[in-house]
Amino acid sequence: MDERIEKKLYNRRVGRTPLVRAKGLEKALDMEGLYLKLEGTNPSGHKCDRRSIYTVKQAKIRKAADLTIGTIGYMARSLSVLCQMHDIDFHPFIASGYPDVEVPEGGIKVKGTLEDAVKKSMEAAKANGWYDANSQMPQSLDDLAYSSISREIHSSLGLIPACISMSVSSGSMAYGIHAGFLEISVLEDAQRMPVMIGGTSRYGNAVLASYEKGADRVEHMVIDIPSMKSPMSPLFHSGGQDGSQVLDAFRDTGGGIFGFEREQLTATRTLLRRKEGIDCDLYSIAGLNALIKARENGLIGNGPNIVVLSTGRPDTVVRRMAGSEIDTHDLALTLDSWLGRFTDPIEEIEDAVQNAFDEGFVIGAYRGDDLSGIVILSRMHFDSFFPKYHLSYIASDPRSTGRGIGTSLMDKAIELTDGDFSLHVEPDNRKAINVYRKMGMDVKYLRMHFRKPKEEA
Numbered sequence: 001m002d003e004r005i006e007k008k009l010y011n012r013r014v015g016r017t018p019l020v021r022a023k024g025l026e027k028a029l030d031m032e033g034l035y036l037k038l039e040g041t042n043p044s045g046h047k048c049d050r051r052s053i054y055t056v057k058q059a060k061i062r063k064a065a066d067l068t069i070g071t072i073g074y075m076a077r078s079l080s081v082l083c084q085m086h087d088i089d090f091h092p093f094i095a096s097g098y099p100d101v102e103v104p105e106g107g108i109k110v111k112g113t114l115e116d117a118v119k120k121s122m123e124a125a126k127a128n129g130w131y132d133a134n135s136q137m138p139q140s141l142d143d144l145a146y147s148s149i150s151r152e153i154h155s156s157l158g159l160i161p162a163c164i165s166m167s168v169s170s171g172s173m174a175y176g177i178h179a180g181f182l183e184i185s186v187l188e189d190a191q192r193m194p195v196m197i198g199g200t201s202r203y204g205n206a207v208l209a210s211y212e213k214g215a216d217r218v219e220h221m222v223i224d225i226p227s228m229k230s231p232m233s234p235l236f237h238s239g240g241q242d243g244s245q246v247l248d249a250f251r252d253t254g255g256g257i258f259g260f261e262r263e264q265l266t267a268t269r270t271l272l273r274r275k276e277g278i279d280c281d282l283y284s285i286a287g288l289n290a291l292i293k294a295r296e297n298g299l300i301g302n303g304p305n306i307v308v309l310s311t312g313r314p315d316t317v318v319r320r321m322a323g324s325e326i327d328t329h330d331l332a333l334t335l336d337s338w339l340g341r342f343t344d345p346i347e348e349i350e351d352a353v354q355n356a357f358d359e360g361f362v363i364g365a366y367r368g369d370d371l372s373g374i375v376i377l378s379r380m381h382f383d384s385f386f387p388k389y390h391l392s393y394i395a396s397d398p399r400s401t402g403r404g405i406g407t408s409l410m411d412k413a414i415e416l417t418d419g420d421f422s423l424h425v426e427p428d429n430r431k432a433i434n435v436y437r438k439m440g441m442d443v444k445y446l447r448m449h450f451r452k453p454k455e456e457a
Contacts, residue, residue, distance in 0.1 A: 014049045015148050016438055017041045018314075018404040019156045019306070024275030029292060033162075033303020037153065040280060040313030041404045044078040047173060047310045051145040052078040055133050056086055058141070064131035066091060070118030072234060076107060079133070091130060093121040113223060115238055146176025147183065153306055154184050163300040165197035166308040167286040168257060169237045171207045171218075171246030173308070174198055178249035195255045195300055199290030201232045201283075202259035206239025211247055211257045218243025232262055234283040256299060258290045265289060273315065277367050278403075280312040314403045316372065318412045321364045323357035331362075335374060338395035342426055352378050352392035360389055361416050365396065365405045372397045373405040375413050377421060391423035394432075406435050414440075 018041060022034045039047035052075060059067045067083055068091040069075060076092035083090035089106065095117040096109040110117040118134050125132035154160060160181060166173055178196055185193055200208050206221045213219070218239040250257055262282070269285045272278055287307045294300050332349040343349070355378040356362045365373030373396035377389045391413060396405045413421065419440075424447055425432050 013043045013407075013438070014053050015042070016152060018407075019153060020276070020278070020403055022276050022307075025272065025288075028271060028275050031295065031302065031305070033305055034291075035153075035157075035161075035304055035306050036276070036278065036312060037149065037306055037308040038278065038312040038314065038404060039149075039309060040284075040311040041407065044074075044081065045311060045313065046074045046078060047146075047149075047308075048074050049078045050148060051075070051141065051172075052082050054141050054145050055079065056082045056088065059088055059131040059133070060086060062131060065089060066128065066130040067133055068093065068121045068125050068130045069133040070095070070110070070114065070116075070121035072114050072117075074234070080105075088131075091121075091124065093117040093124070113236075113238065142172040142176045143179045144176075146173045147180030149173075149308060150177050150180025150184060154181075157304055159304070160184060160188075160190055160192060161194045161304040161306050163195040163197060163255070163291065163294070163303070163305040164308065165199065165287040165291040165294070165306065167235060167284055167310055168198035168200040168205065168207055169235050169283075170241075171198070171237075171243060171249075173310070174249050175246050177308070178245075178253070193253050194306075195294070196250045196253045197255045197287070197290045197294045197299070198250060198257040199286030199288070199293075200257065200259055201235040201286075202261055204232070204236035205259065206237050207243060207246060208257050208259050210239065210243070211250065216244055216247070218246065230262065231282045232265075234281070235286060254299065256290075256294060256297075258293045260286060260289050268292070277315040278309070278312055279315050280309045284309050284311040314367070314405065314408075316365050316367050316403070316405060316408060318363065318365045318373075318408045320412075320416065321362040323362075328353050328357065331374070334371070335376070335393050335395055338374070338397060339393065342429060349393065352376050355379060356392070361413070363409055363412050363416070365400075365409055367400065370397075372400040373409050375409045377413060377417060387420050387422045389417045389421035391421050394423075406432075407438070410435065 018038045020036045020038060022036050026032060026034045042049040066089045069079065070093045072095050076094055080090055092107045093110050094107055095114045096111050110120050122132055122134050124130065164177060168174060174196060181193055204223045206218050209221055210218045218241060220239045223236050223238050265282050265285050268289050269280065269282060272285065272288065287309065291305060291307055328350055332346055332353050335349050336343050336346055353362065353376055356376045359379035361377040363375040364371050374393065375391065376393040378392045380386050380388060380390050394406065394409055425436065
């Protein structure tokens with residue numbers, strides 16, 4: 001794919017993550033108005049893409065040729081892609097004490113904790129004149145990066161939710177989300193803020209320890225190296241910075257922070273998979289545990305209540321389909337039912353489907369064995385006058401609406417065609433237009449049809 005197009009597509013894909021109504025969990029938990037914000041649908045599969053975008057922008061402003069950061073792996077994965085796109089040499093220092101750490105090319109493993117990796121990174125930045133993404137990542141950037149989550153939630157619901165819950169490590173996401181809703185409440189002259197709820201590890205988190213102690217800042221704590229091998233380690237945080245604004249975000253809204261054992265998070269993660277077909281890393285589920293605990297303690301009632309899942313993603317497989325898998329007529333009937341008022345005559349749909357099986361691409365999105373989304377890419381026969389392929393149809397099962405399936409299907413379409421395709425969309429189908437714009441598509445022209453006048457009787 002053209003490098004310029006790839007960069008534009010990646011940037012547009014960051015954020016705008018799905019907000020899903022969790023009806024299966026509502027029934028299981030006897031709770032109304034529960035929504036999940038799936039941050040795992042960001043390009044790298046993690047919320048940190050939002051922060052990485054701003055980090056690289058800051059480095060570009062300073063005309064930096066090299067960038068370094070100390071991390072446990074998530075930021076390294078995200079920044080590695082962005083730095084490559086922007087011709088910046090990336091030098092991550094990654095704490096080796098954490099489990100399943102991936103080290104990108106040019107990365108250096110550091111024995112010890114995240115704080116040890118940050119220290120080594122800062123020393124290298126000073127010695128080599130690199131852009132230091134450790135000391136130059138103030139809370140104002142957390143505000144910019146994560147306040148967008150607040151705006152997206154508000155835009156989707158059309159109101160300020162009753163509660164928002166999330167996993168807590170350093171609390172940077174909580175700070176940004178709180179700042180975002182504070183801005184919205186001021187602009188709308190609203191009289192409420194969402195109750196802020198946080199979930200984390202019962203042990204090894206300085207934010208929780210300081211909150212329970214009643215401290216006005218996040219105090220430093222020592223975390224032993226052997227415990228870093230736990231899947232809970234992304235929730236560990238030794239503190240050391242001020243952190244007062246993070247603590248205030250929970251206290252001032254009447255919320256709270258709760259700690260959990262590994263077994264408690266594992267059980268809730270299993271429930272999420274079973275009821276919603278959504279997966280996430282173990283630490284990411286802590287926000288849902290915290291929401292359940294807050295309800296038991298009477299801190300919140302019925303929603304809308306939002307849980308931000310830092311790595312939450314639908315359990316969906318998107319792949320190319322073969323003509324031998326399904327009858328053309330049956331697939332056309334499925335498309336017809338899913339397209340609703342945007343459908344075409346069944347014979348036209350069949351014609352496009354057959355063309356796609358023969359010369360183009362038919363893409364299916366599956367949840368388990370169930371087909372939940374379809375893309376039909378028909379082959380056009382022009383060398384340069386028109387794009388090589390035409391996206392004739394894209395549709396998903398109405399029961400899967402809002403789970404990011406459309407975005408996943410478009411990703412696959414771009415991958416298979418190298419972005420060389422066009423599509424038509426009804427001018428009043430704003431939802432579809434927004435998805436297409438997010439994927440990097442622009443309106444080039446209006447397509448017009450000649451309608452032959454009806455003969456007079």
